[in-house]
Amino acid sequence: MAKDQHQISLTFPDGNARDFDAGVTAAAVAESISKSLAKKAISATVDGQHWDLAWPIEADASIAIHTMQDEAQANELVRHDLAHIMARAVQEIWPDTQVTIGPVIDNGWYYDFDRAEPFTPEDLGLIEKKMKDIINKRDPVRTEVWEREKAIQYYKDRGEPYKVELIDSIPGDEPLRMYWHGDWQDLCRGPHLQHTGQVPGDAFKLMSIAGAYWRGDSSRAMLQRIYGVAFTGKEKLRAHLHMLEEAAKRDHRKLGREMDLFHMQEEAPGQIFWHPNGWTIYTELQDYMRRQHRAAGYKAVTTPPVVDRKLWEASGHWDKYQEHMFVVEVEEEHAKEKAINALKPMNCPCHVQVFNQGLKSYRDLPLRLAEFGSCSRYEPSGALHGIMRVRGFTQDDGHIFCTEDQIEAECAGFINYLADVYGDLGFKDFEIKFATRPEKRVGSDASWDHVEGALEAASKATGRAFTLEPGDGAFYGPKLDFYLTDAIGRVWQCGTFQVDPNLPERLGATYIAPDGSKQRPYMLHRACLGSFERFIGILIEEHAGKLPFWLAPRQVVVASITSEADAYVQEVVDTLKAAGVRAEADMRNEKINYKVREHSVGKVPVILAVGGREVEERTVAVRRLGQKQTSVQSLDDVTAELRVDATPPDLR
Secondary structure: OOOOOOEEEEEOOOOOEEEEEOOEEHHHHHHHHOHHHHHHOOEEEEOOEEEOOOOEEOOOEEEEEEOOOOHHHHHHHHHHHHHHHHHHHHHHHOOOOEEOOOOEEOOEEEEEEEOOOOOOHHHHHHHHHHHHHHHHHOOEEEEEEEOHHHHHHHHHHOOOHHHHHHHHHOOOOOOEEEEEEOOEEEEOOOOOOOEHHHOOOOOEEEEEEEEEEHHHOOOOOEEEEEEEEEOOOHHHHHHHHHHHHHHHHHOHHHHHHHOOOEEOOOOOOOOOEEOHHHHHHHHHHHHHHHHHHHHOOOEEOOOOOEEEHHHHHHHOHHHHHHHHOOEEEEOOOOOOOOEEEEEOOOOHHHHHHHHHOOOOEHHHOOEEEEEEEEEEOOOOHHHOEOOOEOOEEEEEEEEEEEOHHHHHHHHHHHHHHHHHHHHHOOOOOOEEEEEOOOOOOOOOHHHHHHHHHHHHHHHHHOOOOOEEEOOOOEOOEOEEEEEEEOOOOOEEEEEEEEEEOHHHHHOOOOEEOOOOOEEOOEEEEEEOOOOHHHHHHHHHHHOOOOOOOOOOOOOEEEEEOOHHHHHHHHHHHHHHHHOOOOEEEEOOOOOHHHHHHHHHHOOOOEEEEEOHHHHHHOEEEEEEOOOOOOEEEEHHHHHHHHHHHOOOHHHO
């Protein structure tokens, strides 16, 4: 029997389908299943879209009902509702304030306000109190769809030009959705919870106030932005706030000052002045990576930092990446026009130039090239963050030129290489995300099928699972991205492995195949650390400055307790240095407790205290960072122990 024309079919996650009247809401669907589900329901997913319980469903669709147990949907709704509740609270306290936009972001939300007086930190507590009052009112949330003209007139009548401008910027002439709770109203795409009481009143916190230009345009009005964080329960909020406290303690910028590692200054924005201590970390890490490259069969190269725009045009970077490039104009002698060069933002085109020198045979493949490539990229000043996000950095970069049949083996080899490096640096586990073909791409489906299959097989061959990210690959090929989780739960994307048939084509790379024909190699882009600067920042924060002994810039301080011990202090230092340990003497006329405190702040792993007794017995009092107790050991035993600790993990 034919389905009634006013009926639609909704398919549930278990595969079962039921008919409903067209225009049925997700709330009514939940009610039809059970009263308990109707009470717990917060939203739905309809044909892959997050759907408000109050929105009508007009056509056949798949549907899933969500409750507060569905973390992703619940967090989005809670944070979105809190943005509205905060805006309402601000306008109830200060009625002359204009509201603009308030999106959901990671872990929370923000809302931008136009107010004559600046908000103060004390105001945040006042706003929070008002928000909790609004939550406790349990005001129903209602929504209406308005024609554009009606909405524009509504905001004009209320003297809200920001909302009028927002409507004008929305493309098309589609109707607009309006939301209310109580008498307060906002323009919003939704979805939202059903009443304010569904928001957990003990699981949010207002965090900070910042300035923000309207629509990010420095020529427009400066607004005031209030940030908040929120979760589905107070324990999750507490855990997040604890993580932020830990992050503040571990901030590499703070530790960089305390350990005298580096500094940055306005005359060189986004670039690092490395101090001796910081450069020691850098060079030790670089030496370690250089040994790893050699062991994995890479040939070291170095390419120029400044390259003519012609190469960047040929590679495609001039069109796609120019706004991130530092351009240098040079008046060459006798030239009719200025030469236009760019500081290289990446090393890939230059490595193809190295490959292209001389005739390459299939016997030369795979050819693995590695470079600690110095790169420059323009980052907006607001995006710069210590040594984590800079304009000048060095990549532990590498490119593998290979045949199609070699992709799988090279990928598996790189994953194992990366696992060894991360393990040596203290990260035993990492996640792999597999980004597949985007909608806009180059190459045939057959070629994509092959390289995606090769990456999948290689990952599985190493026994490592991956998360699929459909459509997130580069336009030229799929990629694997590698993510580390640090000691306080933050996730960092570091390594990458990308398959590229495009750049060799654009830059004319070929090799001679067994049948004598010229063929294009595949180019595999790979990085393990990502950049030395950022990875050192990650290491500092992961270890809270207490770096592994072999990486610590100042490994041992030998501190005198009395001046009579000075000669023995120097002997201890010389003995340790001869054993390959970075040791220094502290023979200042200061109390030993003062010296210990000072060097502990500087995160020196081992302090050896030497007094009259130690001189007589040829011992040292050993104090390790983070431990209160000391132990007395012979100089020979300490030297043997620290010699091992100072040896990089790959050389033990």
